[in-house]
Amino acid sequence: MTDQARAIADAVLYEGYLLYPYRASAAKNKVRWQWGVLMPLAFASGGTGERFQAQSELLAEPADDAAVHVRLRFLQLQARVVQIAEGDGFRDVPSVMIGDTEFTTWDEAVEREVDAVVPVADLAAGATVPFTIDAGEDIEPLDGGRLVRKRFPLNGKIVLKAMPLPGPFGGTKITVKVVNTSDEVDDTRPEALRHAMIAAHLLLSITDGHFLSQLDPPEWASVATNECVNDGIWPVLVGGNDTVLCSPIILYDQPEIAPESAGNLFDGTEIDEILTLRTMTLTDEEKREARATDERAAEVIDRVDHLPAELVERLHGTLRYVKATTEPSTPWWDPGADESVSPETDSVTVAGVAVTKGSRVVLRPGRKRADAHDMFLAGRVAVVEAVLTDVDDGCHLAVTLKDDPGAELYAAHGRYRYFTPDEVEPL
Known part of the structure; x- marks a missing residue:
């Protein structure tokens, strides 16, 4: 049996054995x-x-x-x-x-x-x-x-x-x-x-x-x-x-088991940081009662009481990466991160026609759209304001309605409607 298997099995073995506030008098510890x-x-x-x-x-x-x-x-x-x-x-x-x-x-x-x-x-x-x-x-x-x-x-x-x-x-x-x-x-x-x-x-x-x-x-x-x-x-x-x-x-x-976890708290579905901080706030009388309830509860109280500050800080959160990465000088969400992408000049071919900023299209919303209001736009004419590419290389057209009197105001504030190339028909 590997150490990992044993650790998980032990967590299952003691799940719910004794719950915060670790006292016999607590209602949740009377139905075990x-x-x-x-x-x-x-x-x-x-x-x-x-x-x-x-x-x-x-x-x-x-x-x-x-x-x-x-x-x-x-x-x-x-x-x-x-x-x-x-x-x-x-x-x-x-x-x-x-x-x-x-x-x-x-x-x-x-x-x-x-x-x-x-x-x-x-x-x-x-x-x-x-x-x-x-x-x-x-x-x-x-x-x-x-x-x-x-x-x-x-x-x-x-x-x-x-x-x-x-x-x-x-x-x-x-x-x-x-x-x-x-x-x-x-x-x-x-x-x-x-x-x-x-x-x-x-x-x-x-x-x-x-x-x-x-x-x-x-x-x-x-x-x-x-x-x-x-x-x-x-x-x-x-x-x-x-x-x-x-x-x-x-x-x-x-x-x-998360490596940041300092020990069993008998509640694997909870967050170690919350339980640890709440246990720290127990009064001396409550801690005395918890220690009297069970030896394992006493171990939890003693461990939390002597937990170094750096270990408490580790419980707050950790970023892990699947593979080694280097942080780019320009964040990925910044348009300047990829000079090959230019929403102002990029184009996409739809039905054999190059659609770019300024192109007019007829909206044909797809049936799987979550917002029912998009269906009311079927057949309306729109003007393409930008051709956008997401992080998964999916293409999206930012548009404003041609006959909308507030179109210029929406465009000035970057407020667009978005459709995929297969949801428009070039004019």
């Missing part, structure tokens, strides 16, 4: 876990609108001895409960202050990965990779209390199948499905989330071959691409064409 959630079957089939499985279909051109490496990644909920000592035991509390530090009851998450390597040739008969995530409990002692972190059991499977594409061009369709097979029966969403795969996504790499883009497939594979069924996860190429990310968030091929 929205991306790529695969619930237990019993809960998902009860009319909740939740899903228990996700599927992606990919097109590839593998060699005969190629193998597919599948990595399923997701978050497992971990309930963190604050308890204070009481008599011979402990009592659950929403939060507690111990010295200068606050501890809050909160649902954390643990990263989970399931890996499988299967030869493509073996996928014709299908392959199933079952897995189990065991329950667990960790206790962290505190002065006068403790933190209890509890995880709940989770079962699932990865199902793989491959079949050759019909036709003379070759290629293979690979179907990969992730299923939550946990059999727990839960009444509420918070209970079901204990046995759910959260932000579930897949990374697939092929050892000898490559995947085809589903956003820009080759012509011969366009029909097969349109027949691919992607339900809950969407495949995009990452870090080359031998790795695909099947993401619950629809992305473009070859997505990247």
Whole structure:
């Protein structure tokens, strides 16, 4: 897996994990876990609108001895409960202050990965990779209390199948499905989330071959691409064409993390600069509450508090060029930048007639014009004031209406109507 693929996968994994202002008391942080959630079957089939499985279909051109490496990644909920000592035991509390530090009851998450390597040739008969995530409990002692972190059991499977594409061009369709097979029966969403795969996504790499883009497939594979069924996860190429990310968030091929980004803010659809500046304006009390909510939130607060001024400035914006360029002495929009262009003397041939400044033409507006008022000018006689060329070498005629009493005033102010050569008829 390339660094680029890992970085994008990590961004997907924690998208929406905790949102600004990074406090448990914020309304937006009381309804969590929205991306790529695969619930237990019993809960998902009860009319909740939740899903228990996700599927992606990919097109590839593998060699005969190629193998597919599948990595399923997701978050497992971990309930963190604050308890204070009481008599011979402990009592659950929403939060507690111990010295200068606050501890809050909160649902954390643990990263989970399931890996499988299967030869493509073996996928014709299908392959199933079952897995189990065991329950667990960790206790962290505190002065006068403790933190209890509890995880709940989770079962699932990865199902793989491959079949050759019909036709003379070759290629293979690979179907990969992730299923939550946990059999727990839960009444509420918070209970079901204990046995759910959260932000579930897949990374697939092929050892000898490559995947085809589903956003820009080759012509011969366009029909097969349109027949691919992607339900809950969407495949995009990452870090080359031998790795695909099947993401619950629809992305473009070859997505990247902006190099100016100083770290995860758990909201990849926002602008780093805005979130960073807003986080800087939090009060000390708000920052204390955010640090108490989650260790990852504390990392965000500490990072923003110590972000150097030059890094903040970098967030404001960066110009990138596809290729190296040299800035011309005259800007491209200045008429003097290209001496070969002269609107006053240039001409264009229309129906065998050279049309230039001063030529009279009959206007024949095209049917695809966005402005309906242009249609009212059909058949009117106009005078060409300039022959213009745009940056894409398209030709345009600047005209004034011959019988318009305000034509001279419009021309003096450079106010023209514009038509292409195929929309006029020379007189």
